[in-house]
Amino acid sequence: MQRFSQFALNKSIVVAFYIHNTQHTRYIRKIHILRLANAIFAQDNLVLSPKFVQAAGDIYGASSQQVNFRNGAAAASTINNWVNKATSGKIREIVSGSFSSETSVVIASSLYFKASWQNEFIPKITKPKDFFPDGKGRPSVKVDMMSLIECLPYHFEQSMGFKMIGLPYSDNSSTMYVMMPQDSTRAKVRDLQSRLTAAKIDSMIPMMKRRTATVSFPRMQLESSTNLQKAFRQLGIKSIFSAQNSNLRNMVVPKAQGQQNLFVSQINHKVNLSVDEKGTEGAAVTMTLIDRSASAVYFNVNQPFLIYVRHDPTRLPLFYGAVFDPRG
Numbered sequence: 001m002q003r004f005s006q007f008a009l010n011k012s013i014v015v016a017f018y019i020h021n022t023q024h025t026r027y028i029r030k031i032h033i034l035r036l037a038n039a040i041f042a043q044d045n046l047v048l049s050p051k052f053v054q055a056a057g058d059i060y061g062a063s064s065q066q067v068n069f070r071n072g073a074a075a076a077s078t079i080n081n082w083v084n085k086a087t088s089g090k091i092r093e094i095v096s097g098s099f100s101s102e103t104s105v106v107i108a109s110s111l112y113f114k115a116s117w118q119n120e121f122i123p124k125i126t127k128p129k130d131f132f133p134d135g136k137g138r139p140s141v142k143v144d145m146m147s148l149i150e151c152l153p154y155h156f157e158q159s160m161g162f163k164m165i166g167l168p169y170s171d172n173s174s175t176m177y178v179m180m181p182q183d184s185t186r187a188k189v190r191d192l193q194s195r196l197t198a199a200k201i202d203s204m205i206p207m208m209k210r211r212t213a214t215v216s217f218p219r220m221q222l223e224s225s226t227n228l229q230k231a232f233r234q235l236g237i238k239s240i241f242s243a244q245n246s247n248l249r250n251m252v253v254p255k256a257q258g259q260q261n262l263f264v265s266q267i268n269h270k271v272n273l274s275v276d277e278k279g280t281e282g283a284a285v286t287m288t289l290i291d292r293s294a295s296a297v298y299f300n301v302n303q304p305f306l307i308y309v310r311h312d313p314t315r316l317p318l319f320y321g322a323v324f325d326p327r328g
Helices: 050-060 072-086 186-195 198-207 229-234 283-292
Strands: 007-010 032-043 063-067 103-115 127-131 141-157 162-168 174-181 209-218 220-227 263-275 297-300 305-311 316-323
Touching: 032 050, 032 072, 050 063, 063 072, 072 103, 141 198, 141 297, 162 209, 162 297, 174 186, 174 198, 186 305, 186 316, 198 305
Parallel strands: 032 063, 209 297
Antiparallel strands: 007 263, 032 103, 127 141, 141 162, 141 209, 162 174, 174 305, 220 263, 305 316
């Protein structure tokens, strides 16, 4: 498996980020788990500042332990065992068995999210349908499309030319918002991403009105890896990437700093997203309802789209990204 979220402080920080999102039907006990875990792995001859360790523990609940990055296989095993436990076995490996000679610190962070839908899709009517990764009129692929008819939050943002529907989770505090431009293509989704911000999305969510909607949505199992260094620089976070300008000295005790500053050399981010439906009873009756019901909204997610999973009370984004091909 590819390396998952690395934030290499050279002397090196690594950040690991994971979201697992799965849905179950009404005949299975409703599940909602949101778990954060953080850990600091430091070179065994590097003395971390007690104040830094305490702050990391108090604020982020981070544990800390020493490893020997010169023994890459052993260090990787320690880190991978930690993330395997933190993500309930969904991610087993985030780092390989080799580290640069300058690696001194790895900071790993995981977010594990597992939730049931509030309104479940019906497994027995899921069937292969066409999905158009480059938009209609271009070649299609077959994906398993799930179906649902329910009263759901919906909004059409005319100024930006896209529609948005909310798929709530069972705890009534988290929602997956699906956004799709009209006649969507990869280019239109990328353009929409360039114009959207979390604040903009948050401002539109209160505009959503509940409408009777028929939703066709792809079953998905996705993994993606991204280098976040460019994104951090665009946000104005630049000095941490420079050995000359970085100021991370408070992470270690003065005598442990030596002559080389700590700085961030790499930030890699990996996300794993699973969306499905499970269950058996009640499908035949509901299928008839879907076939015959007249919905005010038909939301057919068979072209590129955006997903925004949010913890609504705090407006905390749990996952955000574009999906061009649900097959992964």
